Every structure is written in structure tokens, then in C-alpha cells.
Amino acid sequence: MITERRLRPGPARFGLLARLGRINWLYVLLICLLGGVGYGALFSAGGGSPAPYAGPQTIRFGVGVLLMLTLAMIPPRLLMRLAWPLYGIALGLxxxxLHMGHVGKGAERWIVIAGVQLQPSEFAKIALVLALASYFHRIGWERLGNPLFLLPPAALVLVPVALVLREPNLGTGAITGLVGLSLFVAAGMRLWQIAVLLLPLPVLGRLAFAHLHDYQRARITTFLHPEQDPLGAGYNIIQSKIALGSGGLWGQGYLHGTQGQLNFLPEKQTDFIFTMIAEEFGLVGGLSVIALLLALVLGGxxxxIRARSQFGRLLALGISMNFFLYCAVNLSMVMGVIPVGGVPLPLVSYGSSAMLTVMFGFxxxxxxxxxxxxxxxxxxPDGL
Incomplete structure (x- = not known):
């Protein structure tokens, strides 16, 4: 039976105002700044109107801020107890x-609960971070040298990854797996274990490619040679590159981007929202947004590092890595560095599930x- 003790009185013993005073309000301000960038970009995507994107997104962001501040009051010891129930709920969703999801663009990724459309794969990443942080905290660093203690967390990662890939959702599945791997390394996984884990990846990659859907294979081949199908599979990435390049150093001006305003740019309110920003505000505007995203990652x-418990350190690291991978995959995708994978830019792209999940993580x-x-x-003594 695990018991827990605090070496020093923590803020959980203090009042609500004391805990509110300990919040990193500079970090909250950075989050709000990024939300403001998202509002401006979606206002432009809507043709200079709050409808249909910017207005609803603002309401979601407000709800997300309340959710974020409420969760900030909950002590980690309670979060550790909730980790496994939340993980079970995520797997259930x-x-x-897979049985009653809403189909969109060839994938079955959404369910409707109480009139709200949700994407469970987004919530599953946060639940996985909680479960892995709880597990590694309980067994301790020393036992990770025994491969048997790595089997349970490996299963914790592989099960949701397999279910997400089954939808299919290749981008989110890859991010989920990478978030899990980052926690293995942070928890103290030995170098030889990492090497053994990476050895079969080329073979697994070939097998995975052989079982991809036709549209997923097309994304990869189009990424390599988009000019072979400029009006079909290669259209998205070609238009994205045109928009990025047309912005120049200072951009074409707010609400004056040709690719975005004339609707040449596909999915401008979701996956390719960054290209609208870069087209209208140029290289300077694009780098400013990237700097803001980087500040949030480094702040996390x-x-x-400041957390004294292993659970807290791993939880904060996992949340930060999830946000970083969100940003890195989306930015690489719209720049043509990796194949298009349908991953939004957090707090900027239009969408409810990604928005609320990111705020939950924050x-x-x-x-x-x-x-x-x-x-x-x-x-x-057994660490269990």
C-alpha cells in the first residue's frame, strides 16, 4: 500500500488566494497572447468577420482558461490518484x-456527447502522460534497469497508439507514441534499452507503410514529389508554399493575403492557419509566432525542473513535449518538411477538442x- 508524505507544507494547506498567487501568471499571459494570435488569424480566415471561426473559438478559449485555472488548484497527489481512471476513460472513448464515431475526410475520429463533438485521441495523449508519470513515479528509477518493469508502460503506450492508428489518424498516433517515448527517456531508461527499442523501427516502418490507406500513401509520395499531381494530392502543399513565399519579409498586410482571402489556401482555418499568418505578416510575423510557441515550450x-516530485517532473515534461510535438509537426507539415498529417496548430487553429485538450494540459x-x-x-519497499 502506497502512502505519501510531503517534506514541506505545500500550498494545498493554504487558501485559494494563496494558491492563485503561486500561479505563473507570466505563463498564463503567454497563453492568452497565443489565443489572441489565434483569434486574429481566424478573424482573417473568416473574411474579416468573427463568424464563423473567431467568435466560437473565443468562447472555447474562455472556457479553456477557466478549466486551466481550476485544474491548477488541484494538488498533484490527487492527480496521481485520478491518472488510472482517466486513462481507462480515454481507452473506452x-x-x-471505432464503433459509433463520426466519419470525416476518410477517417472515423469524432464522437458526439451531449451535442458536443469530441476527438478522443486528443484526450488520450494527456491521459497517457498522467498514467506514465504515475507508473514511473511509483516504481522508481532503479527498477527501470530491469526490462520486465518496462513492459507495463510499453503496453500503456502501444494500446492507445494502435487504437488511434485504427481510426485512422497517423499524425496523432505518431505524436502519442513520441510523447510516450520521451517519458521513458526522462524517467531513466538506459541507453542500451533505447538502442534495442530503436533497432526494429526500419522493419516496422516498412510494415506500417504496407498497411497504410491509399490516401495516406498518397500523402507520403506527394510530399516527395508534389508537382506530380498539382491539382490533386499535391495541391495543398503547393498552395501552402506559395502563401509562405508570397508573404516576403513583412507580409502583404492583415486581411490582404491573396492565397488566403481568395480561398486558394486549403483548410486555412485549421491545418494551414500558420500559412495565413506568414502570408499576411511575412517572415517577421511567422518568426514572432514561432518565438511565442517556443517560449511556452521552454517555460513548461x-x-x-522546479518540481520536487518525480510525478510532477514527468507530468510537466510530458505536457510540454506534447505541446512541442503539436507545434513541430504542424509547422513542418505546412512548410513541406514532412507529409501532411492533419495536425492543428495549438490554440491557433480552429477546433474544440484540440483547444480544450491543450488547455487541460496547461x-x-x-x-x-x-x-x-x-x-x-x-x-x-517494492515501489508498487
Missing amino acids: LVLV MLMA GLLLSVYVHRDERLEPRD
């Missing part, structure tokens, strides 16, 4: 979406920072 990493991250002085230690 992933199974449910610093909060992970709430967990702020909880780690607010309660950073608490150190939870397994008291059971």
Missing part, C-alpha cells in the same frame, strides 16, 4: 469512436508549478 520545461502543468514544493514519495 477510443474504442467507442522550466516548470518541470492546467496540469500549472498545478505542478503551484504545488512545486510538494514531494511525493512511495513508501512501499
Whole structure:
């Protein structure tokens, strides 16, 4: 039986105002700035009107901020207890979406609950981070040298990844797997274990490619040679590159981007929202947004370092890595560095599931920072 103790009195013993005072408000301000960038971009995507994108997104962001601040008040010891139930709920939703999910653009990724359309694969990534952080905290660093202790967390990663790929959702499945791998490394996985884990990847990659859907193979081949089908599979990435290049250094001006305003740019409100920003504000505007995204990633990493408990450190790191991979995949995709995978730019692209999931993750991250002085230690000698 695990018991937990705090080496110092933490903010959980203080009042609500004391805990609110410990929130990293500079980080909250950066999040709001990114939300403001998203509003401006979606206002432009709507042709200079709050409808149909910017207005609903603002409401979602407001709800997300309340959710984030509420979660910041919850102590990590309670989050650790909720990790496994949340993971089970996430798996249940992933199974449910395969049987009664909403089909869109060749994939079955959404379910409707109480009139709200949700994408369970987004929530599954956060639930996976909670479960892995809880597991690695409980067994301790020393036992990771024994490969048997790596089998349960490997299963924790592979099951949701397999269910997400089954939808199919290759981009989110890859991010889920990479987030899980990052926590393995951060928890203390040995170098020889990492090498053994990476050895079969080329073979697995060939097998995975052989079982891809036709449209997924087309994305990869189009990424290599988009000019072979400029009006079909290669259209998206070609138009994206044109928009990025036409912005120049300072851009064409707000609401004056030709590719976006004339609707040449596909999915301008979701996957390719960054190209609208770069077209209208140029290289300077694009780099400014990237700097803001990088500040949020580094800020999350610093909060992970400040945490005194292993659970808190791994939780904050996993949330930060998830946000980083979101940004890296989307930006690489719209620049033509990797194949198009349908991954939005967090807090900027239009969408409810991604928005609320990212804000949920930021709430967990702020909880780690607010309660950073608490150190939870397994008291059971077996670490279980």
C-alpha cells in the first residue's frame, strides 16, 4: 500500500488566494497572447468577420482558461490518484469512436456527447502522460534497469497508439507514441534499452507503410514529389508554399493575403492557419509566432525542473513535449518538411477538442508549478 508524505507544507494547506498567487501568471499571459494570435488569424480566415471561426473559438478559449485555472488548484497527489481512471476513460472513448464515431475526410475520429463533438485521441495523449508519470513515479528509477518493469508502460503506450492508428489518424498516433517515448527517456531508461527499442523501427516502418490507406500513401509520395499531381494530392502543399513565399519579409498586410482571402489556401482555418499568418505578416510575423510557441515550450520545461516530485517532473515534461510535438509537426507539415498529417496548430487553429485538450494540459502543468514544493514519495519497499 502506497502512502505519501510531503517534506514541506505545500500550498494545498493554504487558501485559494494563496494558491492563485503561486500561479505563473507570466505563463498564463503567454497563453492568452497565443489565443489572441489565434483569434486574429481566424478573424482573417473568416473574411474579416468573427463568424464563423473567431467568435466560437473565443468562447472555447474562455472556457479553456477557466478549466486551466481550476485544474491548477488541484494538488498533484490527487492527480496521481485520478491518472488510472482517466486513462481507462480515454481507452473506452477510443474504442467507442471505432464503433459509433463520426466519419470525416476518410477517417472515423469524432464522437458526439451531449451535442458536443469530441476527438478522443486528443484526450488520450494527456491521459497517457498522467498514467506514465504515475507508473514511473511509483516504481522508481532503479527498477527501470530491469526490462520486465518496462513492459507495463510499453503496453500503456502501444494500446492507445494502435487504437488511434485504427481510426485512422497517423499524425496523432505518431505524436502519442513520441510523447510516450520521451517519458521513458526522462524517467531513466538506459541507453542500451533505447538502442534495442530503436533497432526494429526500419522493419516496422516498412510494415506500417504496407498497411497504410491509399490516401495516406498518397500523402507520403506527394510530399516527395508534389508537382506530380498539382491539382490533386499535391495541391495543398503547393498552395501552402506559395502563401509562405508570397508573404516576403513583412507580409502583404492583415486581411490582404491573396492565397488566403481568395480561398486558394486549403483548410486555412485549421491545418494551414500558420500559412495565413506568414502570408499576411511575412517572415517577421511567422518568426514572432514561432518565438511565442517556443517560449511556452521552454517555460513548461522550466516548470518541470522546479518540481520536487518525480510525478510532477514527468507530468510537466510530458505536457510540454506534447505541446512541442503539436507545434513541430504542424509547422513542418505546412512548410513541406514532412507529409501532411492533419495536425492543428495549438490554440491557433480552429477546433474544440484540440483547444480544450491543450488547455487541460496547461492546467496540469500549472498545478505542478503551484504545488512545486510538494514531494511525493512511495513508501512501499517494492515501489508498487
